[in-house]
Amino acid sequence: MANSTASAAASWQTIAHRDSLIPSRWRLPAELLASLPTNVTGIPPQFLTAREVELTGLTASELARKIAARQVTAREVTVAFCHRAAIAHQLVNCLTEIFFDSAIARAEELDRILAKTGKVLGPLHGVPISIKDHFNIEGLETTGGYVSYANHGPVKKDALAVEILRNAGAVLYVKTNNPQCMMVLETVSNIYGRTLNPRNTTLGAGGSSGGEGALLALRGSPLGLGSDVGGSIRVPAAFNGLYGFKPSGRRVPTSGWECENMGQESIIAVSGPLGRSIEDLNLFFQVTSDAKPWLYEPLLEVPWKTDEQLNFNPRRLTIGLMLWDEVVMPHPYLTRILKAVAAKLQAAGHEVANFKPYDHGRAWSDILLPLYFTDGGENIRKTLQASGEPMLPSAKHLMDDPIVKPLEIHELWKHHVARDNYRTEYLEHWNSTARTTTSGKPIDVIICAPSCVQGTPHDVRPWWGYCSQWNLLDYPCGIIPAGTAEADDQYPDNYKPVNALDEGNFRLYDSNLYAGMPVTIQVVGRTLQDEKVMKAMEIIDQVINRKEKPSSRL
Template sequence: MPEKWEDIAALKRNLLLASIPPDWFLPDAIKPPDSQLNVTRFPAESRFFTSRELELTSLGAASLLEKLASGAWSAVEVAEAYCKRAAVAHQLTNCLSETLFDTARSTAAALDEHLRTTGRPKGPLHGLPISLKDNFNIMGVDSTVGFVSWVNQPATYDSTLVQLLRNAGAVFYVKTNVPTAMMIAETVNNVFGRTLNPLNRALTSGGSSGGESALIAFGGSALGVGTDIGGSLRIPAACTGIFTLRPSFGRFPTLGAKSGLAGQEAVQSVNGPMARSLEDLVLFSKTVVEARPWLADPRCLPIPWREVSLGRKLKLAVMWHDGVVMPTPPVRRALRETVEQLQAAGHEVVEWRAEGHERIAEILGRFFVADGGKTVKSILDPVGEPWRPEMAYYKAASEMGVAELWKLQAERTELCKAYLDRWNGVAGLDGILCPTTPYASVAHQDFKYVGYTGVFNVLDYTALSFPSGVTAHRELDRAAAEAHAPLSDVCAEISGSYNEEAVHDMPVNLQLVGRRLEEEKVLQMADIILKDLGMHAPSRT
């Protein structure tokens, strides 16, 4: 290995590119120029993909599984098509960290043989290509988590979730890019560089699961898995207009996944699915829970999958803003129009005040740097890797003493109890509807605030980020941009940098929040809401 960190990173990037078959490199004659911001139509319009490859990569995960389980489509041909599409996605958005193309082919071939000889699929995910965020360990493969010193340090074991999904018949074919330590709301690091948003490459795909969101939005994955400790699933889903579920800790296994802040447990990281439909979130969630992960991960809760029966009319609380940052005009408009549609459909909507949100968000930030940035520094130092500017908060942090940390954790618990009491005080409240982020998306390096997601990490509430069906519009949103007084300094900064031209036509996600450990209920609430918004594909709950 080279000695300089720059050379180590360059070698890793070159090896990643070298793992792509020569036939899958885009010829200059058809490669979109950097000035072409939206590249999501490239697969269909470029003729670089055959009609068969487009067909194989066009379905959601649940529909794709029907083809695979019946033998109508082979696992090998599906895997090959997704490998190629992911390779192209990487060339246009820089979304991958590892390719597993040969492994995917051999796994798929074994699954096809199993179906041929037994007449039965191996499991509920038979032959389904699943993309994984970089921190999920696969034996023999790096999990750099954006650190140069973790290059060429292949995992010696599989994450528990990887084992579970493989046993269910999944095919792993790529791992996706993350920010340094997975602690930035935008996906950029010193190893692989910056991931771009395929809907608009001048904008961020979010973080820390931004490689996943970019790949899925491009159509290079039918179902991916990311993680969330402050919004790392919901933010990238919002930036690219896809679906994701942030479960409460203990529903899905986290054992064996790599972390840039290993041992930080004042607020727990969780993992969850990312997909282009609600149906596929249900598919993943039900499959994982029905595999009884509590028998493999000691911190998983033994809660079987529960059937939930909700009435057609919900009682929802709307939180227009969190008292710290006013959402940008497209998000405000999306929330208002959504509430109006739900009220017209007969749902009861009440107001929700963001009491405690500012303090909870402050506590979350202090938990992240309780070690004074020492853990991150200890990973950077072995190869002399410099701090990225996005990590300045960690670099400047002072270590917190144990007594101070315990005091802060006690305050956290008090705030969680106060929030629970407020929820209990609203009779029959099903969930909270609010922004996922202040933005539709935002220019690279301009993501400034994670309070809308991070608060629910501290509370450990189940939360779903979903596309509202509203898109940003330069004319509709321009007037609103001029009619709002900032709530704080960061609010003024975000409002001042808002650019209606830059985000024109970007999708706007909203966030649906349920109580702790209410994954089944939140998914069903979302199902009802999507029907009444007129943008529903039936889910199989």
């Protein structure tokens, strides 16, 4: 085994050549890289022009408007983001594929089209978009975090979600790191290494869309494409202080990606965006919906609804507040921020009622974890064995769980029945909230923590339940930045963990380690109420972050 591992190591060291694709003029000084601070977010502006800082500080929607109004060229925007992405990668190791030259050529082509026709190609004309590694991009390799996948060679066709973005005028320029096995909440692989959290490099950037999270946190991308089957969009968005959204199943294309659990349908994996504003998340879904992807992939034919088509009162939301899931208590900064958000919403005229979770612990151990690995993880192990690469600790922690074991067909059917029964019971539980609201109607959305922690030390497996619960239920949910952890955030003096998982999270807490980290909240709604959740996020965001709704005018 040692020889095969050494051979695999030589192989991936040869394959992972992306650093050589960074132009020499954009490479950071060796002496700087040798003595980086743990918070690297202040470094990129030092090496950018004032114009590049200005452009990379804009959201995707703002960039689209400025390009369409010819206030800036697509080429200028693309060069700025290529430069900033190159710097970000050198700081936190977030990229897997770099193709700046073809991106700049595409931007120049888009500028010519606009100059000649006076019209943009689409809503994303000239906007750089980053893509998670396991989505296929024509002409590039897709490793998905596996050494053995690197032998497949360049792919011949874009993933459908990528094709839609390209057709809308997006400029593709980088692919971003995802972890070995995908099913972990930290981004690290043998082929591309570990992605670090820009605000504290002793912590992980989240997973599995961790490369996206770290890149956006350093403003090396205005909008990124990720995927989520247990928190893989929301955890990186949360750990990096971003906006993110996990849609309901079969609303966004998932064809054309590479991962070892393709075909697993017990828990539906989804595609979705990470960004810097609610407007950008909305833009992503509107572009995707307008392309009518259900004509090319067996998706639900559910066009994205406008505000006018939503059947609820946005001036008075009824919100369920879930401070904890009765399995693991979130760290103190999370519960403090949630209470503060609830108070602000109440002061703004919205109703907030306590929401009691329904059997979240049982849902994880009896239903969700067995359904994630119905083959007991055998396919993952075979994919690793194909190249001789070792399983990393972040994946091994999960794969060694005694609950992970192969299911016989009749066992699988029983778990599917349990899943569907639990979904029905949860709907009944949600509907029962009508008895506690002043309107006599069920709550519109839930607000809760996105995780029990805002970043973990490397190779630590946190409790997944705050995100994976909603994958089990197929509920749409999104992430909103809401504050910052402070050094005086502390557990109550008499706090006693309620179980081993809670004790592990309790022992993980270090107020000095987390002080200064961004804190986010999660907004959750019922299946196929994606637009309602997004509108609720917009309203909540306006209240807690004092953001006005952006103008649609250029």
